[in-house]
Structure formats: structure tokens, C-alpha cells
Amino acid sequence: MNILVTGGAGYIGSLTCVQLLAAGHTPILLDNLHNAKAAVVDRIAQISGTRPTFVRGDVRDRALLERLMREHSIDAVIHFAGLKAVGESVAQPLSYYDVNVHGTLVLLEAMRAAGVRTLVFSSSATVYAESDVMPLAEDAAKGPVNPYGRTKWMVEEILADAVQADPAWSLTALRYFNPVGAHPSGLMGEDPQGVPNNLMPFIAQVAVGRRERLSIFGDDYPTADGTGVRDYIHVMDLADGHVAALQHGHGRAGHHIFNLGNGQGISVRQMLSAFGLACGRDLPFTVAPRRAGDLAAYWADPTRAAQALGWRAHRDLAAMCADTWRWQSLNPLGYPEN
DSSP states (O other), rough: OOEEETTSSSSHHHHHHHHHHTTEEEEEEEOOOOOOOOOOHHHHHHHHOOOOOEOOTTOOHHHHHHHHHHHTTTOEEEEEEEEHHHHHHHHHHHHHIIIIIIHHHHOOOOOHTTTOOEEEEEEEGGGOOOOSSSSSSSSOOOOOOHHHHHHHHHHHHHHHHHHHHHOEEEEEEEOOOEEEETTTTTOOOOHHHSOOEEEEEEHHHHHHTSSSOOEOOSSSOOOOOOOOEEEEEEEHHHHHHHHHHHHHHHTTTTTEEEEOOOOOOHHHHHHHHHHHHHTSSSOOEEEEOOTTTTBBOOOOOOOHHHHHOOOOOOOOOHHHHHHHHHHHHHOOOOOOOO
């Protein structure tokens, strides 16, 4: 299939393009490079032996979207494009609603005009409400607590309404838990702009000398070692999940929702220890007060994805850390500038 990948130069989008190519599909990348670098396209070509088409543009540009769908005979869309930092969403909610919600509406309108009816949407575990009951299945209570999570939930509701109004749509939402890791070659990985918002890239930057030490926010949670527990999933498993969801959804009308997670929790201290083994040294850290809004623990129930998609996460914590360290040590400053 010919697949339009919005946000295709980003961390998850670019690695999904690698797996799409490996599965015989043809990805066409659209990205405005707000949080990505065009140099990633060279790395996709280096790994895959095929240089995908890359177009710099915005998902809110309906005319551009319609032209790409027509010129490339697009069969389906994987929609990654969006803003994704929780703290930034609190400070700039209007930008998040504009890009994440309005951008998806423009995309759906362009798809309808072009007769493209298959979409895989990059959603998030942030749509779930706070809960002490684990693991989280897809029917768990919803209640996002920040604008970022609310934009994801709003888009999911839009997708449900669209299918209700027009059953020809095949619209799939994938709720990610915590993507980490890199391509095993070390050529592609996470390259956050500015200070990393997530644990793994911050630890990697400490290991490579870009950051002095890790701050562990709270070591008095009711968990085995007192630190927060999350469901981390290797980005290559996540990329494989998109390929499986695409192949499941195309030609199967309806509204489909799947958790993509490992199905088990890993604590901050476990992650720090495992990364120390990967890079060959203990990494410095300090314990800081808890952050407001952080939960003690959450992880996914990925049973539905296993049953419907034939997908499950295979790569373990050691692989997550080894692949991240290989990427970070070979690319200490991330991708070259555009």
C-alpha cells in the first residue's frame, strides 16, 4: 500500500517508516520539522536501501494533503503529527488544540475528499483516568488530566463519531504507553529538542555527558523500590504495532482501539540500573520531591492487540537500554541539523 505518514520524520514516525518499507509498503513522509530533522530521511534510506518521498509541510494544510493523496495514490494514512509535551500543553493549550485536534479534522476532511478511508491514529495512555486498578484495558475509565491528554481523547471521540455517521471509515486509535529504545543499528533513535521530557532520553544524555545527573522525582511511592512504575515499550515493537494495525484496519470498516504496551511495569530505579549495565557505569542521580500529577504506577493490558492484531511486544528492558545507548553514543548530539 501507499501510506501517507504525517509526522513521518519524528521519533516513532520515522522508525515506523522503516518497518513499513520492510513489510513492502511505500511510505510518503509529511512533516513540518517542528520537532524533527530532515536528516532522518537519509538514515531511513541507509537502513532500508530505499529513500522514501519526504515533503515538508503542515497537517493543517488541506490543499497540500489532498494533492499528496492524489499524486501518490494514497491507500491509507498513519497520523503521528502533533504536539506531545504535557507541561507545554498546560502552558500553551490553544496551540495543542489547534495542532492536535484541528489538524486531525483537516486531515479527515482531506481524506474524505480523496476517498481515503483508512486511518491509524497515534493516541496515548494519557486518555485514561487515574486508577489504582492495573493493568489498564481499553475499556478502563477515561479522564485525561492535562490538555495534551484531552486532545488525544477528543480526537478519539471524533473518530468514533465519524464512523457512526459513515460506516465506510476504518479508523484505528493506538494508545501508547512509554516508547523508548532505538533502531538496533544505532542509526536512528530519539532526538528530543531541548531538555528531554521523558525518562529514557534524559538518562541517555546523562550517560553521554550532556546532562550532569538524573533527578528521580519521588522515592516514597507505594511501589517495590519507592519510585514510579511505568509500562515501557521498545519503539521497534511499537513500529511493528502500527504495521499490524494498518494491515488489520485496511478493508475492515469500523472504529478500532488498541493498547500498545509491554504489559508490565518498570520502575525508575530499575531503568537507571539497566541503563548503567548497558553503558558500563553507574549513573549519577539525586532524589527530588514528587511532581504534581504523577501516578505511582500504571501499565497496559495489551491482550486485545495480541488477539486481534497478532501483535505483542518482544524486546525486553536490556534491549531497550542497549539500543538507546548505541544510538546515543554514536550520535551524542542527535541527528545532524537540517
